Amino acid sequence: MTDLDIGEVARRAGVPPSTLRYYEDRGLITPTGRRGLRRQYDPAVLDRLALVSLARTAGFSLTEIATMLPPDAAPRVDRALLTAKADELDATIRRLAALRDSLHHAAACPAPTHMQCATFRRLLRSTHRTEP
Template sequence: MLDIAEVAEKTGLAPSALRFYEKKGLLTSSGRNGLRRTYEPEVLSRLELINCARRAGFSIAEISRFLVATPGDTALRAKMAEKVAVLHEDIARLQRMRDSLEHASTCTHEPLIECPDFKRRLTP
């Protein structure tokens, strides 16, 4: 069993975030150790999924629905497919930015943003 402070330390989340996730139904504590909530060790992988989804732009409500989804939930599957398309666009945009910045870090063109190679890497 992990108490809330241990979970917070291992995940980098504030205890208040863990309590919020629990209130929203994303987590379930397994009990208490004195005044502190305790969690099964599996909560760490669930929090990794939640954090990944949050960074990808999912709302708490979307994550909540995703965590209880079944294969027959066609509406949620359609939303997931839409999100996949958006993520592909985001990934492509971020890769272009990464490539441009990587080039700019060694480029000698003045000014850097006028470099044809830099500009070419930014465009889709």
């Protein structure tokens, strides 16, 4: 298969060309060359971009992603890092589920005002941060 123009890669990956240039600067992708002024990429760049998108969605930083996607090499995914991120997501899901349940309760609470609702007051206390 022939190389893809930066515009075609951007279209297929669903990102603007500026993102591709930024990812190139960060070492996440590498062009194969240029045709005129336009960068060219191997079609396999689409798989790398899909991995970047998946990792970003999971909450990995670009620095973390760069360690998983060394330039001109196959992806190296640290399983311990994946497990740690999955555990972090589990904790976030638990917090968000508790928040969702509290909000549903507060919305349907029979107390005259939200400030008189014990569940809503607990929600307020749980979000209150004190200075050390």
